[in-house]
Amino acid sequence: MPDPRDRLDRSAGGSRPVSYPGRLIVFEGLDGSGKSTQAHLLLKWLTARGYRAFFTEWNSSELVSEIIRRGKKKNLLTPSTFSLLHATDFADRYERHILPPLRAGYIVICDRYIYTAYARDVARGCDPEWVRNLYAFAVPPDKTFYFRVPVETAHRRKEASRLKIKYYEAGMDMHLSDDVTESYLRFQGLLKRQYDQLARSEGYHVIEAEQQIEHLQREVRSAIRPLLGGFPKEEVLMHGA
Amino acid sequence: MALRGPRELAASAAGSLQKGVQRALRIPRGGGRARSTRPPTEKLGFSTYGTRLPGANLESLRGHLIVIEGPDGSGRTTECALLKEHLEVQGHAVLETGLRRSNLVSEQIDQAKQGHVLGATTMALFYAVDFADQLENKIVPALSAGSIVLADRYIFTLMARAIVRGASRQWAQKLHAFALRPDMTIFLETRPEILMHRSFGRYGSLDYWESGMDLGISRDRFESFFRYQALLKTEFDWMARSYGFVKINANRSPLEVHRDVRASVQGLLDGNRLESFR
Numbered sequence: 001m002p003d004p005r006d007r008l009d010r011s012a013g014g015s016r017p018v019s020y021p022g023r024l025i026v027f028e029g030l031d032g033s034g035k036s037t038q039a040h041l042l043l044k045w046l047t048a049r050g051y052r053a054f055f056t057e058w059n060s061s062e063l064v065s066e067i068i069r070r071g072k073k074k075n076l077l078t079p080s081t082f083s084l085l086h087a088t089d090f091a092d093r094y095e096r097h098i099l100p101p102l103r104a105g106y107i108v109i110c111d112r113y114i115y116t117a118y119a120r121d122v123a124r125g126c127d128p129e130w131v132r133n134l135y136a137f138a139v140p141p142d143k144t145f146y147f148r149v150p151v152e153t154a155h156r157r158k159e160a161s162r163l164k165i166k167y168y169e170a171g172m173d174m175h176l177s178d179d180v181t182e183s184y185l186r187f188q189g190l191l192k193r194q195y196d197q198l199a200r201s202e203g204y205h206v207i208e209a210e211q212q213i214e215h216l217q218r219e220v221r222s223a224i225r226p227l228l229g230g231f232p233k234e235e236v237l238m239h240g241a
Numbered sequence: 242m243a244l245r246g247p248r249e250l251a252a253s254a255a256g257s258l259q260k261g262v263q264r265a266l267r268i269p270r271g272g273g274r275a276r277s278t279r280p281p282t283e284k285l286g287f288s289t290y291g292t293r294l295p296g297a298n299l300e301s302l303r304g305h306l307i308v309i310e311g312p313d314g315s316g317r318t319t320e321c322a323l324l325k326e327h328l329e330v331q332g333h334a335v336l337e338t339g340l341r342r343s344n345l346v347s348e349q350i351d352q353a354k355q356g357h358v359l360g361a362t363t364m365a366l367f368y369a370v371d372f373a374d375q376l377e378n379k380i381v382p383a384l385s386a387g388s389i390v391l392a393d394r395y396i397f398t399l400m401a402r403a404i405v406r407g408a409s410r411q412w413a414q415k416l417h418a419f420a421l422r423p424d425m426t427i428f429l430e431t432r433p434e435i436l437m438h439r440s441f442g443r444y445g446s447l448d449y450w451e452s453g454m455d456l457g458i459s460r461d462r463f464e465s466f467f468r469y470q471a472l473l474k475t476e477f478d479w480m481a482r483s484y485g486f487v488k489i490n491a492n493r494s495p496l497e498v499h500r501d502v503r504a505s506v507q508g509l510l511d512g513n514r515l516e517s518f519r
């Protein structure tokens with residue numbers, strides 16, 4: 001039965017529940033910080049232990065990518081429209097893939113959450129208070145991991161992946177440098193500064209992410225364990241206690 | 242009679258009404274009073290509702306921003322067309338803008354609306370993208386060139402729609418706080434019965450969206466229409482107070498309404514601007 005207190009709080013965007021039975025775990029960090037690998041391994045562990053877990057990642061959806069492509073061609077996008085467009089995309093994912101499973105009692109693992117937008121939009125010059133309000137509808141996570149790496153390490157991993165650096169990923173719209181790599185490094189440096197600040201103000205669990213994968217995953221799992229006390233496993237959810 | 246869109250109606254109305262307007266208001270051909278040929282009072286600079294607009298130099302903007310707000314069927318589009326005609330005859334450059342006319346996302350918004358697939362928060366943000374795009378790529382450049390921008394609806398419609406669909410006033414206000422403060426916001430106040438008759442006249446029925454059917458307040462469209470319009474009115478009423486709207490009684494013929502619209506705007510351009518307009 002849905003919790004009767006599980007109603008929506010109108011003080012935020014309108015779709016923020018007062019309480020919900022699920023858990024929200026967020027992975028944040030620069031591209032190439034290894035957060036996606038760690039999120040995947042956590043999902044494996046939770047599922048193997050019989051928990052109902054749900055994974056979502058925040059990459060640009062087709063809709064947004066198409067608009068961004070067109071906007072870039074015609075040089076229409078500004079920091080404000082860029083920011084609002086991503087907020088729209090996030091809200092759509094949130095209203096479909098994050099809030100419903102939380103209210104249904106799942107452990108939801110998010111590869112990137114609203115903090116990615118804070119860091120990126122503020123680095124582009126948007127008003128931090130305004131950006132914060134845009135995302136006020138999103139519930140605060142039960143746990144946020146920040147995978148901290150030096151910009152050079154993140155860039156090396158990105159290079160090794162042989163994925164081409166995209167125009168906006170490199171912050172080329174900010175005219176930091178005409179050289180893509182140089183611009184990328186500077187922009188990621190700005191993002192890192194935002195993340196480092198957020199880590200203090202928001203109380204993230206900071207993980208120094210240059211260590212071995214296995215070691216990092218041990219740290220993630222032991223940080224998650226306290227959240228699982230009394231949390232029902234799959235059989236309980238399906239068949240009742 | 243073949244059903245036509247509001248914009249076509251407005252275009253033809255503007256043409257045929259303009260001559261009538263000049264007679265009815267006893268304005269000599271060619272624009273009239275001597276003072277109207279003077280450039281508008283020197284005015285520089287705009288401010289937003291609290292959030293900076295990255296990359297825009299608002300202090301250097303010279304034009305005027307006039308907003309016409311009102312529910313669907315209040316005659317906004319007709320009044321905009323009449324006012325534009327009038328201002329152009331007087332020698333002002335006028336840019337008309339509205340909601341969902343941006344190059345960036347209007348197509349996708351139409352698709353989303355048809356599919357009914359997006360949630361209320363997502364839709365509010367999507368409309369804000371469209372508005373921001375128009376603000377930065379149309380309104381600001383026109384103001385910087387010294388034009389009068391005539392906005393057929395502005396953030397107030399967006400806020401009212403979002404709030405009656407569950408957003409808080411505070412969230413909706415802050416979301417749109419990057420918008421420029423208009424020099425004047427005219428609100429066309431219209432009784433719901435009149436809106437209803439105009440909806441029948443225009444669409445042959447009560448429009449799905451203008452009846453707020455997506456809110457699920459009633460499956461009966463007639464009842465839903467009146468309840469939805471009442472919800473919107475509550476929101477427009479507090480905005481009228483907090484944002485200093487100039488309310489004009491629009492339960493009258495287009496010409497009568499136009500006379501009042503014109504008088505208010507003329508007052509603004511002559512510099513008799515009241516503090517509450519900003």
